[in-house]
Amino acid sequence: RRQALPSACRNPASTAASRGRVLYVPMKHVDAKAGTITFDDEGTETTLSITGGRVKLQWKPDFGMRWAALGVDFEMFGKDHQTNAVVYDRICNILGGRAPEHFVYELFLDENGQKISKSKGNGLTIDEWLTYAPTESLGLYMYQRPRQAKKLYFDVIPRAVDEYYTFLAAYPRQDWKERLGNPVWHMHDGNPPAIDMPVPFSLLLNLVSASNAQNKDVLWGFISRHTQGVTPATHPELDRLVGHAIRYFDDFVKPTKTFRPADEVEREALAALDEALGALPADASGEAIQNASLNVARRIERYQDHSKQSPEGGPGVSGAFFQMIYQVLIGQERGPRFGSFAALYGVAETRALIERALAGQLA
Template identity: 25%
Template sequence: MRTDAYFVLPLDWCTTEAERLAKRPETTEQFTEVRFGAGFGPSGLPHIGTLSEIVRTAFLQRSFGELTGRPTRIVMVSDDLDALRKVPESFPRQRMLAEHLGLPLCRVPDPFDEAESLAEGVNRRMLALLADFEIECEFVRSSTAYLSGVYNPTILEFLGAYGAVNELVARSVGVIRRRSYSIFMPISEATGRVIEHIRVLEVDPSTGTITYEIPEDILIQRPGDEYSVEPDEYYEGEPIGVPATVSVLDGRCKLQWKADWAMRLINRSIAYEMHGDDLADSARVVTRICAHLERPVPSFYKYGLFLDDLGRKISKSRGNGFDLGQVDRYLDRASLLGFLRLKPKRNRRFAPVLAPDLCGPAYRKLLRMITACSPVDLFSAREFAVRYLGRAPAELDQVWAYYCDFVRSARPPFVPAPSEAEFLHALGHELSGLNAPITGRVLRALIPEGLYPIVYKALTGAPRGPRLTTWLEITGLERSVDLLRRCAAQTL
């Protein structure tokens, strides 16, 4: 695979960040493993934002390791214990998914019927991407970490400082939401739902429990809805206004995501993590939590957002932008990694129609050549590339796909006039009967000067192209004649 070069080439931002990280006290011990964090929510198919975070983290990991010689590890966490709050627009079986709103993602059926849960189906796709890009990391499922008790010691720290930590996070939400906000969210034994709107009545760090109730005097707005509902409608089947005591350990409660982010960073001694510009405020909350608990604050790196062709943020739930399946169709691996390594702090549009701009001059040059030559298939495109460029570039398959989908498909179909159709039919007949090589002199004898654009339109869809003798040679006489006859048949 040709990806290694992009991990070892000098990367200015990686070098700067590696040097910055190397100066932190907790990373100066020669044999202490330095851990890089990454996380994602498996509520939708992995997109370019998910991929960029882990790829750029791998860039930095490599740069840091080469600079310091210290052992490193990437820890990637899938927050599969989080609730399904909204049905992703890009998923099938929308009605079925709507029936499982509020359940942890690891307990929602897979709408593709390929895995034991929605989250696990997304996890498998993410693991396949990691393998494809040859990125080694420790892959952690939140559900496993919570249920196994791995997080228990850190969760107890949060419980012991509940009042202060809850207040730190609550400041980042709206005034109305604060009325039923808690960093601890019980997972209901009755319905299996994540209970996100509670009022904590008592905290007992000695037993690791909280006593809470779902308030009766609040309104809850469903994500994406314009109206609010009563608690008994939103939490159907749950006791409303009734105190309940539950352990916060062993997966019986989940931390709200900002607190969860801080908790896993502390628990796993993460020294460095990247995040999108849209999470800048949340990263500041995490920083305050770590400082309050007197734990090392990880180094954060804020990167720009990926936008679709309309300038909207690419969203897992909306499914807009550049699907990673499309990425392989239009971008070769080297072009994609080159795009991800450049100017990570800038917001970047990322859509199929923008592929030439994403990939750079070499891609655009090859596209111009293919557009000018109008090959009939990939084999012919390769022949033209070898003839005019001296080689078939590695990105030829992706440029050919882009040409077919966005250039050739945009050309209006050519329907010749009756006289033009008769000429094309006759030309096809003359060419098919030739026993000598097709030279420029032969073509000039068969095609009047003013009718060359008609021939090009019939063969390529465009009024001009490469030298016609070259085009016919590469395409083949039999196929060329067939194109002429098929075009003429639309009128005759």
């Protein structure tokens, strides 16, 4: 007669003896004192020790027996295990243990909203994430909203990186109530590091895209010119992000970049933007560049948003204006605040990019 728990053992020794086949067989004898089980391995009686990691339980009994053996008092598991939790608890209790407190988290989904599965290969591994972003960004992604289903694919990485450094920058300015609600307090055991991050990851990605940088030196040339006193030596964390940005761009952004030509209205808008930038000093701030861009868009009917109001009382600016700029100049659907990008890339370089677009050299 098959006994419930011992027969659930997967026997690696019998697997080897059976040329790679896993046996599901009844136990002929269980010697609890000796820690052995006896069973027939395709006609050959075999006695095997179950201690020392020599056997592996099927996943259902493994939960409860592990809790009892290790004294587990808190267990997180995915929503797909929730219906079996009563079985895990019962096994643990039968063995004299006390079932732990449960925390059930939602499933991770791919970009199409389908459950991530190792067998399907539609997921994103930890090693893949850490190739393109710091460990802390993954920690933040895992920490936030555990009871909400989350999409886990490559496009979420840049946002997670910038969110982490945003939380980190906010921490010193917060009171204790706000700090306790800040994820970095929990991620760093109440002692978050003091890191100055003058350039967001999303902005680095656009800088790589515009400059076609293949190494860190090219990007650092732009960064050091824009932010005085910032070098790889003074800002090693930023230097780490620069390397991540180049790898991420090469593998995910560059293959999908699609420039499009500007239509007549867009050509006039870009020419006006070029003229406005030409009136600014070479070291114009991101805010000055952003305001000059908005002034250009406010005069063009296509980009007027009458649901908004400009400082002068006229219509505001539609987001379609900046989307056009990124599509035509960068080959991407969207980007960070244009003024910040142009200030970092350089006024002269941005004007040269516009000139190339108008000459048909990009699309």
